[in-house]
Amino acid sequence: MTLQPIDPRDRLIVALDLPDVDAAEAMIARLGDSVTFYKIGYQLGYAGGLPLVRKLADAGKKVFADLKMHDIGNTVARGVESVAKLGATFLTVHAYPQTMQAAANASKGSGLKILAVTVLTSYDNEDLKAAGYQLGVSDLVAARAQQAQALGIDGLVCSPEEAANLRKYIKPEMCLVTPGVRPAGSDVGDQKRIMTPARAIAEGSDYLVVGRPVMEAADPKAAAEAIVAEITQALANK
Numbered sequence: 001m002t003l004q005p006i007d008p009r010d011r012l013i014v015a016l017d018l019p020d021v022d023a024a025e026a027m028i029a030r031l032g033d034s035v036t037f038y039k040i041g042y043q044l045g046y047a048g049g050l051p052l053v054r055k056l057a058d059a060g061k062k063v064f065a066d067l068k069m070h071d072i073g074n075t076v077a078r079g080v081e082s083v084a085k086l087g088a089t090f091l092t093v094h095a096y097p098q099t100m101q102a103a104a105n106a107s108k109g110s111g112l113k114i115l116a117v118t119v120l121t122s123y124d125n126e127d128l129k130a131a132g133y134q135l136g137v138s139d140l141v142a143a144r145a146q147q148a149q150a151l152g153i154d155g156l157v158c159s160p161e162e163a164a165n166l167r168k169y170i171k172p173e174m175c176l177v178t179p180g181v182r183p184a185g186s187d188v189g190d191q192k193r194i195m196t197p198a199r200a201i202a203e204g205s206d207y208l209v210v211g212r213p214v215m216e217a218a219d220p221k222a223a224a225e226a227i228v229a230e231i232t233q234a235l236a237n238k
């Protein structure tokens with residue numbers, strides 16, 4: 001299978017983690033052509049931001065609906081069908097077998113790609129233990145990645161720290177979407193498994209999700225352009 005090359009600009013997914021639609025639209029205008037791929041998650045989605053998925057898609061942008069679905073299979077399937085009608089490119093579900101199976105079946109033929117969230121990038125081994133898991137981060141990510149692949153999921157959300165290992169055994173067409181990306185010197189915040197944009201690309205990430213380092217920058221457009229430049233350079237060095 002020949003994989004389509006991904007435009008370096010499309011590899012940066014900017015998380016529109018903002019309180020309302022007005023703030024999001026002002027940010028989108030400010031970012032202009034520097035950003036081609038946006039993510040809408042809980043904060044904006046629950047503040048009336050889901051119609052923005054269609055608006056952005058109609059304006060030629062790609063949209064990642066980061067809704068992290070997890071429910072009984074029938075509810076997940078109907079939810080996936082609704083999101084597919086919005087024109088999103090990616091939708092997240094948690095990496096539980098029933099949930100992934102329902103989402104993979106419901107998205108077939110729609111053009112919507114399902115990403116399974118393996119282990120949140122704000123978790124380390126201690127957090128997993130506190131949540132009742134016996135496996136550590138790298139083993140749980142690997143186990144969930146294998147299940148996701150077997151169930152026909154299109155891609156994985158993980159930290160760039162896991163990308164190189166996952167690349168050894170997942171199909172090349174399965175994409176790796178990695179939050180937990182921090183340009184050198186920027187605040188880590190609540191993220192625990194992080195890498196710089198250049199390192200994330202070198203390790204095998206396909207798409208980098210970045211929120212606060214762009215949203216909270218004095219000049220968000222310059223911040224986004226600097227990350228795209230770092231991605232472009234890292235790809236050239238590969």
Ligand SMILES: O=c1ccn([C@@H]2O[C@H](COP(=O)(O)O)[C@@H](O)[C@H]2O)c(=O)[nH]1
Pocket residue numbers: 015017041066117119120121122157158179180181189191209210211212213
């Ligand atoms: O494991 C995960 C899954 C999703 N996210 C989301 O990505 C962005 C990251 O934002 P930053 O401000 O760059 O930390 C955010 O919307 C998360 O909900 C994640 O971080 N980790």
